[in-house]
Amino acid sequence: MPRLFVRAALLFALVRLLSAADGAALYKENCAACHDGGADRAPNREALRGMPAQRVLDALESGAMVTMASRRTAQERRAIAEYVSGKALGEDVQTTPPATAMCPANTTAFSSTEGGLWNGWGVTLSNTRFQDAAAAGFGAGQVPRLKLKWAFGFPGDLSANAQPVIAGGRVFVGSDGGVIYSLSASTGCIHWYYRGASTVRAAMTVARIEAGSGYAAFAGDRTGNVYALDAATGKLLWKTKVDSFPLARVTGSPQFLNGRLYVPVASGEEGAGSSADYECCKFRGSLVALDAANGKQIWKTYTIDEEPHPTKKNTAYERRRVLVRPGKSVRSKTANEPNAPKSPT
Ligand code: HEC
Numbered sequence: 163m164p165r166l167f168v169r170a171a172l173l174f175a176l177v178r179l180l181s182a183a184d185g186a187a188l189y190k191e192n193c194a195a196c197h198d199g200g201a202d203r204a205p206n207r208e209a210l211r212g213m214p215a216q217r218v219l220d221a222l223e224s225g226a227m228v229t230m231a232s233r234r235t236a237q238e239r240r241a242i243a244e245y246v247s248g249k250a251l252g253e254d255v256q257t258t259p260p261a262t263a264m265c266p267a268n269t270t271a272f273s274s275t276e277g278g279l280w281n282g283w284g285v286t287l288s289n290t291r292f293q294d295a296a297a298a299g300f301g302a303g304q305v306p307r308l309k310l311k312w313a314f315g316f317p318g319d320l321s322a323n324a325q326p327v328i329a330g331g332r333v334f335v336g337s338d339g340g341v342i343y344s345l346s347a348s349t350g351c352i353h354w355y356y357r358g359a360s361t362v363r364a365a366m367t368v369a370r371i372e373a374g375s376g377y378a379a380f381a382g383d384r385t386g387n388v389y390a391l392d393a394a395t396g397k398l399l400w401k402t403k404v405d406s407f408p409l410a411r412v413t414g415s416p417q418f419l420n421g422r423l424y425v426p427v428a429s430g431e432e433g434a435g436s437s438a439d440y441e442c443c444k445f446r447g448s449l450v451a452l453d454a455a456n457g458k459q460i461w462k463t464y465t466i467d468e469e470p471h472p473t474k475k476n477t478a479y480e481r482r483r484v485l486v487r488p489g490k491s492v493r494s495k496t497a498n499e500p501n502a503p504k505s506p507t
Pocket residue numbers: 189192193194195196197201202203204205210213217218221222225226227230231242243246
């Protein structure tokens with residue numbers, strides 16, 4: 163028993179350490195520009211350290227800083243609050259949907275022919291984004307008379323960005339918290355949910371991988387992962403990282419055609435590039451074609467041909483070299499430096 167206790171304590175300490183490291187990086191990326199940079203009225207690091215963790219969290223979730231943290235997941239907001247205050251929060255956030263939100267067991271069948279259809283971002287391959295009266299079940303004249311049938315709240319999230327998709331009598335939608343849901347289109351109950359690695363911002367796509375196979379629901383996330391989930395059950399069929407660049411993300415909707423999934427790949431490097439410490443820019447956007455049956459890459463085409471390579475060193479780099487001394491903070495010396503000049507492309 164004592165050994166088990168020691169292990170549990172070590173694990174707990176490790177989790178705390180990891181979340182502290184996470185909090186530091188998130189703070190640097192999302193908050194430091196103002197709070198370390200002497201922005202008007204923004205409390206400095208010392209003032210933030212004097213606050214209870216819960217007060218920082220409240221500022222991020224319902225106070226003055228809501229817009230600064232609306233893209234962060236519940237766990238990320240908590241990691242930031244614990245890091246800046248240097249204190250632990252109380253209870254863990256509850257992001258597991260309650261049992262009462264789940265559909266009754268006898269309603270789990272997925273029927274590809276049932277209900278309306280709004281599949282993918284654009285509905286058709288040419289992105290018409292048009293729903294005719296036959297598919298919708300009513301005409302344009304009835305739109306002003308629509309009433310709310312049900313509403314669904316994503317547990318732990320402050321915002322929702324992904325366009326929901328309708329297929330097989332279900333709503334498929336990913337969330338800022340990285341959870342992918344399959345809901346009943348008629349009642350909003352949850353058929354299944356799948357916990358992905360990160361925020362899902364793009365519309366999903368539902369398709370039959372090949373004749374005779376079941377239907378898959380495809381989604382991309384903010385860390386460059388693409389998922390294929392069994393549309394009926396939510397079981398993971400495959401998961402592929404489409405780009406190894408740390409800031410790579412999938413924010414465009416995957417598109418399915420003839421057994422292939424086409425995935426646009428972007429990154430959040432413009433955010434990192436606003437820091438004078440960051441060696442910018444190293445990412446190229448791309449379009450990737452995956453085998454929809456197993457997630458293997460068939461080809462990848464970059465949106466620009468030229469490979470990223472160092473072009474010049476800016477003044478921030480030169481000054482940093484001069485200013486780095488033992489015991490001195492590099493960040494505080496360079497925080498107000500101008501950004502790297504844009505390279506002539
Ligand atoms: C664009 C600048 C900016 C960014 C980015 C920013 N803040 Fe702030 N923050 C401010 C300013 C300005 C205030 C003072 C607001 C006021 O007085 O109304 C403030 C106030 C606060 C407060 C005090 C709220 C209170 O209850 O008194 C906290 C805590 C805080 N920020 C945390 C954060 C965290 C954590 C982040 C990163 C997720 C962040 N801020 C990002 C500018 C910013």
